Amino acid sequence: MTNRAQTMTADGVREALVRPLWRISGPWLTGVLLCLGLIGAAGYAVSTQLSEGLGVTGLRRPTYWGLYIVNFVFWVGISHAGTLISAILRLTDAGWRRPVTRAAEAITLFSLMIAGIFPIIHLGRAWLFFWVIPYPNDRLLWPNFRSPLFWDMTAITTYVTASALFLYLPMIPDFAMLAERTTGWKSRLYRALSLGWIGDDRQWHALERAMKIFAGVILAVAVSVHSVVAFDFSMGIAPMWHSTIFAPYFVAGAIFSGIAALILVMAGLRRALRLEAFLEWKHFNNLGKLLLTMCVVWLYFTASEYLTAWYGNEHAEMAVFHKKVSGEYAAWFWLMVACNFFVPFVLIGVKRLRNLATLCVSSVCVLIGMWLERFLIVIPTLEMPHLASASGLYFPSWVELTVTAATFAMMVLLYLLFSKLIPMIAVWEYES
Numbered sequence: 001m002t003n004r005a006q007t008m009t010a011d012g013v014r015e016a017l018v019r020p021l022w023r024i025s026g027p028w029l030t031g032v033l034l035c036l037g038l039i040g041a042a043g044y045a046v047s048t049q050l051s052e053g054l055g056v057t058g059l060r061r062p063t064y065w066g067l068y069i070v071n072f073v074f075w076v077g078i079s080h081a082g083t084l085i086s087a088i089l090r091l092t093d094a095g096w097r098r099p100v101t102r103a104a105e106a107i108t109l110f111s112l113m114i115a116g117i118f119p120i121i122h123l124g125r126a127w128l129f130f131w132v133i134p135y136p137n138d139r140l141l142w143p144n145f146r147s148p149l150f151w152d153m154t155a156i157t158t159y160v161t162a163s164a165l166f167l168y169l170p171m172i173p174d175f176a177m178l179a180e181r182t183t184g185w186k187s188r189l190y191r192a193l194s195l196g197w198i199g200d201d202r203q204w205h206a207l208e209r210a211m212k213i214f215a216g217v218i219l220a221v222a223v224s225v226h227s228v229v230a231f232d233f234s235m236g237i238a239p240m241w242h243s244t245i246f247a248p249y250f251v252a253g254a255i256f257s258g259i260a261a262l263i264l265v266m267a268g269l270r271r272a273l274r275l276e277a278f279l280e281w282k283h284f285n286n287l288g289k290l291l292l293t294m295c296v297v298w299l300y301f302t303a304s305e306y307l308t309a310w311y312g313n314e315h316a317e318m319a320v321f322h323k324k325v326s327g328e329y330a331a332w333f334w335l336m337v338a339c340n341f342f343v344p345f346v347l348i349g350v351k352r353l354r355n356l357a358t359l360c361v362s363s364v365c366v367l368i369g370m371w372l373e374r375f376l377i378v379i380p381t382l383e384m385p386h387l388a389s390a391s392g393l394y395f396p397s398w399v400e401l402t403v404t405a406a407t408f409a410m411m412v413l414l415y416l417l418f419s420k421l422i423p424m425i426a427v428w429e430y431e432s
Helices: 010-022 026-052 067-078 080-091 101-115 117-122 126-132 148-181 184-193 201-234 246-272 281-312 315-325 330-349 356-383 398-418
Strands: none
Touching: 010 148, 026 398, 067 080, 067 101, 067 117, 067 201, 067 246, 067 356, 067 398, 080 101, 080 148, 080 201, 080 246, 101 117, 101 148, 101 246, 101 398, 117 126, 117 148, 126 148, 148 184, 148 201, 201 246, 246 281, 246 356, 281 315, 281 330, 281 356, 315 330, 315 356, 330 356
């Protein structure tokens, strides 16, 4: 328990954590409406694409992967926040994780829900998405097991299922508590979700064991999922993609962006829900140190990837290399380096500069830098394939930009709704 929370009674802790569920504030309602408006605009954009075809996007020969795949990889990476913080810290019984785990686990599930939308949108004929599912059918059509679409479908489905269970299990005791504090349909809903929880020793033992097992399973699943996403690229014979380092490179980058997202979410919850007594500086400081560590790890992988391409001096790879480092994408490349390394390394690495504000600034920069990294992996390579005669430029259309913006609105909306259904910090962990 945190130092400030230690001075509170059990009833005081419960009231402080449950109070945000019953109050609908003006800013909360405004945020919901703004998010719904942006999501509605994205719905119109997607409906336009479905009716008129992929020609309304910026996807052109040879750039057939655009912002949709960039966003897919980015959001799968964000999902690693829950994996790193919750699963690893549960396995190691780190005491400081208590007010952090639920927010991290929610990020994982919400990010995967958003990421799973993009392969379907990218298909063009989205209504035929079930063709990638391996099941016996009258058409005698079976998925191409060498297709990245099939890999992604399998990986995301597995990860979403495991993440949903991993988020749900620790909420069971809180559902039982909320069933006693509510009436009507809310009480019936919470009671159904609590699965008959009464809190005896047998149930607590089973719950703790289940969470330990899922923590181990979810770690393996998370690493394999982002490795599969990396294989989408590295299995192709394309300049600066065909690399054996891509799987660990993508996993490290995913953890990096996931920690940054978690810091921003925790800062927002701390302020909006008045959780200063629970989300203290030591939690942000520990996450900041993790972010600093991953900042250095990211620099190592990035330098290794680009150094290998430069030293090999293969013609097609050097064309993409120069396009990124000194060509038309140079500004975005060096902005990526500044956001992912220089800004967090200085603001977090220098102890005198490290505070909640600089952590949030560093986290925003990391998210911008990691999105740019995904963009720079996808677009420059596809614009300059092995055959120079097939090269072409990519410019995203309003459809892709609208859908991209709506994904961030969707994440905010899911969190706003979630904050009214369940305490953002597990109440039972402060009572046990």
